Amino acid sequence: MLIKVEINDEVVEAQLGERLLDIARRNASHIGFYCDGNGLCTMCECKVLSGADQLNPPNATEHVWLSEERLADGYRLGCQAALRGAKPVQVLTRAEEMRRQFNAVMAPPAGTNAADNLRPLLANIAAVNWQHIGRWPFNLLSSMRRLGLLTVLWPVTDMKQLIDDTVRITRRQSAPERALSAPPKALPAPNDQA
Secondary structure, X not given: OEEEEXXXXXXXXXEOOXXXXXXXXXXXXXXXXXXXXXXXXXXXXXXXXXXXHHEOOOOHHHHHHOOHHHHXXXXXXXXXXXXXXXXXXXXXXXXXXXXXXXXXXXOOOOOOOHHHHHHHHHHHHHHHHHHHHOOOOHHHHHXXXXXXXXXXXXXXXXXXXXXXXXXXXXXXXXXXXXXXXXXOOOOOOOOOOO
């Protein structure tokens, strides 16, 4: 069964059990990632705009890295949030949210000014930094216990995949009107993702 997921205003198809990170990477959606979905880098953080009830509940890894306020505001780690229901889900990735906020400072939309648009960007940067620094060293110790020291020190298991995905996303961001040079990867079998 294919499920409609809207990532950064683009509707894509996904399967039950798929993680938001995997959906975004497959479709070259603007999302951050580095730790291969281990819940370590938090770069894949997303704000769930609708359909939160169609995702698994926040797990222990998300509670380690995201503040209760951030979770209450609808933020999730894309590598931990998986589809559990068949209704549509709409998310805005942190990478895209910050890109939009930055663009609003650099080229303010009509009726706004750079100074006013700077406040949300700075608040977002502060919140992201606080969730790392303010929760130190518990978040790192928890990750080391869960993943092991080696994975924490070098979380990338497939450097070629990381580079390929990064290039695809970068190309798409720099020229969204152009078709991607490489087609999206096939959807995984329904039971490939937990």
